[in-house]
Amino acid sequence: MAQNYKRSSGKPQKKGGKRSRSSIIKRIVLWLLLIGLVMLVAGSFLFAYYASKAPAFSEEKLKDPIPAKIYDKDDELVTKLFEGQKRELLDIDNTPEYVTDAVLSVEDDRFYEHGAVDFRRLGAAVLNNVTDGFGSQGASTITQQVVKRVFLTEEKTIARKAQEAYLAYRLEQEYSKDEILEMYLNKIYYSDGIYGIRTASKYYFDKELDELNLAETAYLAGLPQLPNRYNLYVDGESGTNRAHTVLNLMLHHERITEEQYNEAINTDITANLVSRSEEERASSEPEDPEYASYINMVKQELQTNDKFKDMELGEALASGLSIYTNMDSGVQAQLQTMVNDRDYYYNEKFKSEHFNIASTILDTQTGDLVAVSGGRDYREVVMHNQALVKKNVGSTMKPFLSYGPAIEHMKWRTDHLIEDEMEYQPEGFSNTISNYDMQDHGEVTMRDALRQSFNIPAVKTFEAVKEEAGENAPEEFAENVGLEYSTEDEDDLSLTFNDVLGGGDHSQFSPLEMAQAYASFGNGGTYNEAQSIRYVVTDEGETIEFESESEKAMEDYTAYMMTDMLKGTFEPYGSADFIPMNGLNIAAKTGTTSYSKELREENNLPDNAAKDAWIVGYTPEYTMSVWTGFNKTLENGEASFVGQDEHITPQWFFRDIMQSISTYNGQDFARPDSVVQVNGNELAVQGNEGLQSTETGRRQQQNTETEKTVEEPSQVITESEEEPSTQENTTEPSTQEETTEEPTEETTSEPVQEETTEEPTQEEATEERTEEPTSEPTEEQTEEAAPSVEEPVEEQTEEETDEAA
Template sequence: MKEDYKRRAGSKAGKKKGETKKKLSRKSIIKRIIVLTVLIGLIFLVLGSMLFAYYASQAPAFSEEKLRDPVPAQIYDRNDELVTTVYQGQKRESVAIEDVPDSVVDAVLAVEDHRFYEHGAIDFWRLAQAVVGNVFNGFGSEGASTITQQVVKRTFLTEETTIERKAQEAYLAYRLEQEYSKDEILEMYLNKIYYSDGIYGIRTASLYYFDKELDDLNLMEAAYLAGLPQLPNRYNLYVDENRGEDRAYIVLRLMNEHERITPEQYEEAQNLDVYANLVDRSDEDRASTEPDDPEYASYINFIKNEISSHDSFTNADISELMASGIEIYTNMDAGIQRNLQNLTDDRDYYYNPKFQSDDFDIASTILDTQTGELIAISGGRDYQEVVDHNQALVPRNVGSTMKPFMSYGPAIEELEWRTDQRIQDEYSYSPEGLDHISIYNYDMQNHGQVTIREALSRSYNIPAVKAYEIVKDEAGNDAPREFAEGIGFDYSTIGEGDYEVSFNDVLGGRDSMFTPLQMAEAYSALGNNGEYNEAHAVRHVVTGEGDLVEFEHDSDQVMADYTAYMLTDILKDTFEPYGSADYIRMDGLNIAAKTGTTSYTRELREEQNLPDNAAKDAWIVGYTPEYTMSVWTGFTATRDGGETSFVGTDEHITPQWFFRDIMQSISTYNGQDFEQPDSVLRLNNGELAVQGSEDFEEYSQEGSGTTGGGNGGSDDGDNGGNTWNWSWGTGGNDEDNGQAPENDPPQEEAVEDTPVTEDPVTEEEVNEVPVREEPAEESGSESEGTNQDEGSNDEGNETAPDESSPEEGSDGNESEGNTDEPTEEAEDDAA
């Protein structure tokens, strides 16, 4: 009994003790949580302080000179020689804070930083509001930068939204407030801010927009200037008057809400017209704010684009960056750049008055063939960045310059054709599945069986379309498109991404619209053994803080070296008799090239009373082992009677003379030729074959032999060449001893007007593809003729379905649309 009692008593005591421990453990847990939370907070505080201190130590040097005045960008050429100094915009008219009227100060503070004189470097109340707003409305929906922060950001930092940049901004803002008064900081801000059109500083902006000193501005004008810097190019009254006016009303409302004006002043200001005193400025007047050295303007425009897309500067305002003391080391050859732009601008160079007019324009690009380095670029005649599109970067229909990439290149790449591969030409031809459409060669001739050397260098249309269709049949439906896209011609961005390439694209019509820069990039790959480089201008940048930013560029092998070399060998014949550029001589240069032209729609031709052989664009793209050059010429308006069109032989070849004169002036004439790769064998007849290809084996079995050197050409014997009839695959050997077919008109006749059929044709050097459509049983897709153009591009102008073409008075800054025009039957179908 006694033992049982002790046992029970002990059990009760143990139970009470356990309960006490349980109660104590709950309190202990809460205490531990609090202590742990405090410790974690302290750890984060210490780590955050250390991280902040580290970021602050990496902040750019604090410079009073930069705070007061911008430092212009310096541009260096490929030899590290200083070419030009870029002063952003007009000369700045600084203003002392005591000379800024209260109305202007109130407008700026109302929209930018209402509590500027009350808070320190950072407005923590506004920051808290912004955090809450970003939580509920999405990140970035509200900002909290003070005017002090904006000054240091514009002076020392970039637009990045990283923690590091925010920490450095806070640190530098604190330093700024320690060393300068609020009035001094506001003065810095008002003299630094950007107001579009190359205008910096509020006094400069007041004089530029309203021709007034700040004291003379009315409330509406003051509100407009205060609101402009947030999105200067969008709120610019010369660009979009509605947005600018709406922005001014917002600033007035904020001034009223913050009691910086009375309700009566607010109502009165709303009735003022912001345009009443706006200075009337044409685009040319606005461009007068451009910096000196206009011959470099096109190159500088490209530099800005390239820098803006670099990872280190994607969030930077390029205008601010160019005023931050940046040093830019480029690939520019300053002498070539000056010569290119000066010849472009020289109206006396052009013998024909229509090419001296303001309606005519020309754009070109020069690359290093081996590296893709941008040697020189011209964005157009008298190019000015403020008001002009850089025409070297504007897409245009490219005419027959697409034939190497949509037709013969894929044929050599995928089917390993020899350069004397034969195709049966015809007088007219209906593309596969489009029996109601007929295309023609530029000279309305059937040339019989022709080699691809002859067909490409002379720019026949029917063989090009047949080669394209053979490739699709034997190498796959997507083979031509994939080849073209590999070399930079991206069709996936057209429409909704479901664009289907057609025979029109072989001839550079329809939506084959690319820039002079892209054409130079593509052709330089042909001269570089199939290795593709995107054009690049910048080698490296030294920021205002002394940081070195390298610009790296990759090369891609986009085609076999045999494809590039064999196309190049063919394109050398462009300058030979019967070639599409045989009107100019390139003596002493190993050079290959392709020409192209585009024409108007029939509707526009009839509306503007244009000649049947009128063309709206003319191209040439060519290359040596040293340089690649693309030239586009065209008109920015369409006027009656062909006043602003290429009409006749001497006009169609205008870009060819320009190309010749520039290329001959810049080339070193060092005898360098394109190096024949081991994958290519030159046959005894001078033609080329792919090592190990089926065609080569057949040739070898015939005992024709090979040779390792010598130039190919259509004038050499081309025994053993396979002939492709339109039934495909009916190969056979046909000898023509390299001579042109009997019905191939001699060169002297080529310059005469070609015979006019029901659908008129242009002259030979335009190489327009006349297209006639037979009535279809029912209207079909675009490719069936709903917007088929008759003679769209060059050497045999192709068809391009879009009927859009330049309207009279067009500014030329938009692409012209498709190059070919619908036939009468096509128009009926479309109707």
Template sequence: MKDPLSRNKRNKMNKKTLWKRIALIFMMAAVSIFVLGIVVFAYFASTAPAFSVEKLKDPIPSRVFDRNDELVTTIYQGIEREYIDITDTPELVTDAVLAVEDNRFYEHGAIDFKRLGGAVISNITGGFGSQGASTITQQVVKRAFLTEEKTIKRKAQEAYLSYRLEQEYAKDDILEMYLNKIYYSDGIYGVRTASLYYFDKELDDLNLKEAAYLAGLPNLPNVYNLYVDAEAGNKRANQVLALMLHHGRITEDEYNEGVNTDLTTNLVARSDEERSSTEPKDPQYASYINVVKQQLEQSDEFKNIDISELLSSGIDIYTNMDANIQRTLQNTVNDKDFFYGDKFKSDDFNIASSIIDTQSGALIAISGGRDYQEVVKENLAITQHNTGSTMKPILSYAPAIENMEVPTNYTIQDEYEYSPKHFEGKIYNYDNQGHGTVTIRDALRKSYNIPAVKLFEEVREESGDNVPEQFAKDLGLDYSKKSDGNYTLSFNDVLGGNESRFSPLQMAQAYAAFGNGGTFNEAGAVRYIINSENEQVDMEYESHEAMKDSTAYMITDMLKGTFQPYGSADYINMNGLNIAGKTGTTSYSESMLAEYNLPSNAAKDAWIVGYTPEYTMSVWTGFTSTKKDGATSFVGTQEHITPQWFFQNIMTQISTYNGQDFTMPESVTWVGGQELGVVNSSFQFNPNRIRRYYYEAPEEETEVEEDNTDEEVIDETEPEEPVETPENGDDGSTDNSDTTNPDTDSGE
């Protein structure tokens, strides 16, 4: 019989052995992970950028290349820097910086492991990113050699380079690098430069509150900028003062005095123009560079990186810019003598334009306005304006072809006046006339308002209320975000009023889809960049099928009529180019007309968007203010066509005249010899409407004298007598969010 005691001893020994084995396995695993970590760290460290003394001292400008990979300009960040030696830096300033950035800077090595441990715990309890642990050494390294990308590789490289930096430089030297390299908004680098810029003081003359402000500003420079938000800047300064008190760098009395100091007392007064960092280098490229910066900021690759830091890291930016076209466009915009009359030579008038590659969507050139300067001027090419009748193809005619498969000789009953559904007032055509039964080709070519609105209503009835809105969205014109997402599309949007506000760049993107067979391509400025580590980072842009190729081609064929006799842009001769497009104007509300004593045919915006198989170009023109008696308005047809002359000038200069035409797809067929229809169309005749099969010849159009007015009145009163103008006409649109009292429509 076995001894039970012996059996218990054996069991205890077995358990002890098992625990030893488990412990050994864990130890071996830990050692393996540790060794693997060292190997991975060593590998990442070996791929770190070269340790460069030049990069430690000053920001490196970025270079911009055009579509042919030719260097066109260099981006220098900021104004001339005022260097400060650490021995000349007052203790008040260094105390403030150390309190907010790295209080134990002189006590730890390249990495503050104590602070790192606290940050880890804080991030676990408070959520990832609730507290950072970067030392001043790490911040210098990151700004000099790395990006803001938060990956294990970057952290390993940062640790390695920080160790290298502390091996080769003293702590004072590293703090000096930080103080001279940090960014302070408005193109300002370095604490001494910032002190002179904001307070016109040398560092020795700063009071406690000002020193605290400058120490805290680099955390979010464009947010805490006193010229942008004085309240936010003051709050940030107080946070720094609290940290200085917490770390024993100031007394409580000093803290109270600092908190109660008015930070703006010594702030240098600066206008927006005076805040411009410097006179821009190569100003003809400024609008394009502005878009480049925005696209880099919005990209997934760089969205977490401060754009100023990125552009100070010496990257090479390869763009889609055609430098010759960019110069031609901006120089013509700037040339006041190109425009006739004092009204259009004045500072009240402005113009913005975008040119993109019709097939690919590449941004070829862009102008944000006359004498555009980044920082101090709004880029009007990416600013939204009411679009006028340029919306008619997008909200009315194209959705009808896309969804109802109507042919180009589909007819609509035009009238002298019409009351849109759910609207008690009346709308009129630009010439205050009805034209009987008209084909959609003629209605679009001559930009009649009533047929466009009627077709819009029919599309919604036949195909669904949201069809026009979705069609526009597929072209990058999103109404769903208007009015905080509570906007309802109306007939007024068809005429380019209400919330039909989009930028010249957006309109060029939308129209290019008609010219390339139906594909929407986001207008890309940047092809790729080569970063400071000589890595290529490609940019990606949205591209999708926005419509059938039959819709794109049929709309294009109809829009060619815009430049033909009696079309709304028949003033400008474009012989030799296969070109399609649409004009548009927007007018004033009745209240504005009365308040400023404006002529009834006054317009506030004038547009043209046109395209060849090669280029798509949009042009917006308008005024910066409204003055009495039409002094800053487009009055009459001769002024409404101002953007058309500009369009003609640029498009005829940049086009190759290679004879290229839009290719008719197999999905489209000729109807009656001169009209177009969709192959195997499902379109059916509805006897309850004044419509006909597409294969019938249209009735003779009612002869109308083509002496058109420039104004359409939308109210219940009788329109004024037409004002005679040359044989041409275009619309305008209403521009009022209240559809029960819309503005009047003007014409071209």
């Protein structure tokens, strides 16, 4: 019985197990169906939600692009940006069939067969996105591309794709397939500011669509995918390869025969390409050229914003944006007008095509970009903006690699004594350097060394900083104010004395970068990245705020003490003392760079000939950088700064602009509590009042009553200036401004030469110019230059500098 019981009891258990498994399967199926239903309902609600947030469907926007509007700091409309050349619209009924065949083959071969969304392509794209990540492959139809370009952005999100599908459905309810294809062909972007395939046909090949050969047609059909990369003017090989890809697709979809394919593959696409220089290529010029430099900055900044970085710039600017900037439109117009005005300059060489000038004006406190000039008669050509081109900056680097770090790390007083010499061999080098006047001025204060732009004290200070504060201290100080030296290729870069004097290969910075750096001194030590855009309002009413970098770059005592010393630039014996800045509390530094010895000899140039001249200065209100230079070297100094009047050209420009735009509100730089006054008008970091030593002995002076004042070194120099100057021309005629605006001081200055040197491995030296004060009261003063004992290194010509930028 027990045995039977066990067998009989086992059977029901087995039957029960079958029923249990069947029940589980049913339950799983039911749950899956339920989950699927829930997901379907949830997806429908989510789709409906996203669709409800889609931009309004506008027939007006489907017809024409909406130009971007540019507003100034006062929210006044300045100009509108109409993108590209005048459009040549096509009529779909008159469009050759092989043109539409080429476009459909590469973009949407089943366009006339599916609805607004191609679910077959969508399914394949979903599988690829699951394996390769969302957004790895798209499945947009031509209809979807039209609504995306007109109403949406390029961001790859579920919300945007849902809105795209909804708007595509709406579009196909309102328009026929032919009408939608016509919209697409008239709106698509073809690089160089070109919109529409008919406009592109005339621009690239000077042909109507029905005159194109098959290879040219394939090229235009494939160009819009990556227009700037496949542009034949940029990369002929990439453009040709793209055309061949389109021809392959046309053959694959049986829209051309094998014979047509072979003929087209062997056709040179560039044979009929219209010849265009960079200047002749289409560009997006604003209607008002005085704003062109600023608009160029706006465009570059727009492309760095997360909202617009994935969009073609032309498409963004044609989408109806309202761009609110920091531009002072009056200052901008005045700046560019003066840059363009050849009659402003008395000397014919400054009126020539070889001379150029670039300038940047910032709000000292905020870093807002007030105005900018990218060069004389600036026109936007392939983003070539002289305000962004890196150039050797001469002595304007001394505050960042020498004196600023010395105050920051070693808390030097402004009357810290440095031992000057007639010649000096920088530590670790065989080269020797000298001051502009080839004189030994004995012990000079840091203030006076900076004011008169002596070379040897600057280099000795640089060496002291590296020894006491660390090998990388000067470089780090400069990088804190945006003057980056190290690159990905040169992360182990070691700065030398040549960089201190602004003549090294690595000491090249743009007018914008120099303005940002000097504004940090005027802003209490806070570095602000220059910013042109405040915010942007899209055509749908969305506001996108723009934020810029702002960070503490140095201690407030460093910023204030450097500013106080840089005020001496406009005082007697300062490097710009011929330029009166009456009524303004202003600090500045000048700088020049000269030619190599080889170029001077080759072109019969005077020893004091310079190719670049700078001034960068600031008030509590504005910071302004000015670069002037020549883009070509001509014999006998016909395209060079020669003589005192010419060297100070940027200084006059700087004075006239700064005096014109300043409010003269009496505002001065506020002295922080960390700075105390010592020994008359000298400054020290609080708690370090007694810290003073000579550079050679590092000794602390015992008797503060015998400390040298600023005037004493100046007197020594005056006495030593009996030797004749190396200047070839010291009696050139002054400008009208120079005649009427002479300083009231009894003594002015005349230029002699200063020079920097290169590393010993090159056995060369780079030259730099500074001003030399003179005892002749009738002479004028110009910039720095210093001859070296060694052979000078060849600096980049202007052409090389521009090309590198």
